[in-house]
């Protein structure tokens with residue numbers, strides 16, 4: 001009897017141990033041995049415990065690699081940018097997710113966590129250096145950003161701390177929530193819109209407050225509400241649905257934890273930052289903002305404020321999509337009544 005029990009226990013032990021061993025053996029020995037391409041295993045832990053390991057990998061142009069992400073502690077999420085559109089979604093503890101890809105050009109890409117896993121979550125990033133096999137030692141240079149260069153040439157200090165909204169804004173603006181929806185009707189009703197305000201390039205480098213001044217000069221008899229609504233419309237109208245959807249997806253994944261889902265500056269992680277996250281839903285604050293400066297801040301981050309830099313995660317186009325989405329948090333979604 002005793003012996004049979006022991007035997008049964010032994011058999012059970014073999015099964016309990018053997019199954020995971022077989023899985024591991026397949027994953028880390030058989031599968032790599034059979035795989036036609038290189039498999040790179042990347043362990044994901046909260047940044048306080050080293051984040052991604054490894055946090056830098058090198059790939060040659062044209063090489064096909066499989067990146068295999070395993071979560072070792074809590075639920076993480078993995079996306080790779082800029083501009084690759086790779087999003088593996090959440091990865092639960094013990095789970096493994098992989099992507100097989102290759103790169104056509106030398107460059108630097110970033111894999112990053114998309115789930116708020118810890119207070120240092122946004123530091124959870126790793127780089128993929130794609131180099132030319134002919135010149136493997138040449139580190140691909142970052143492209144200069146023309147928008148940021150133009151701001152610097154203009155003498156704007158992107159790294160300057162922003163002025164708190166209360167000291168800044170026009171009280172009349174704060175008392176009222178401008179609406180893009182109503183603004184369209186105001187403009188359709190015959191408001192005289194100065195040419196600059198119709199120009200997307202001008203709007204990009206000017207604040208709604210500056211636009212309001214021009215609009216008021218041209219339409220002194222119109223009510224201030226109508227003028228504010230018109231600005232709200234102008235600042236959101238040329239956002240294509242597609243860009244808006246991209247901006248929203250990126251925002252909810254990467255920004256809402258601090259800035260709040262609807263832009264109130266009140267996300268669950270807002271309390272962890274050195275400075276208070278900006279409230280994009282506050283028109284009084286946003287009336288004093290320029291789109292190109294918002295763009296630059298997103299790409300470069302705010303030194304010491306707790307605002308991360310996102311320039312290595314998003315393309316310039318993706319960053320603009322984010323800026324456009326921010327304006328809809330202020331002014332609402334533009335009406336979509338036109339077809340062609």
Ligand code: HEC
Nearest residue numbers: 162254255258273275276277278294297298302305306307
């Ligand atoms: C870890 C928290 C955190 C996350 C995540 C975060 N931000 Fe911020 N953000 C801040 C803080 C704090 C500030 C305030 C910095 C300051 O005082 O100028 C800020 C400032 C900004 C500003 C500058 C506003 C201005 O007027 O100067 C922009 C634009 C911005 N964030 C956009 C974003 C976007 C877009 C994302 C996501 C892609 C994002 N933020 C993610 C914390 C965060």
Ligand SMILES: [Cu+2]
Nearest residue numbers: 113115117121
């Ligand atoms: Cu994370």
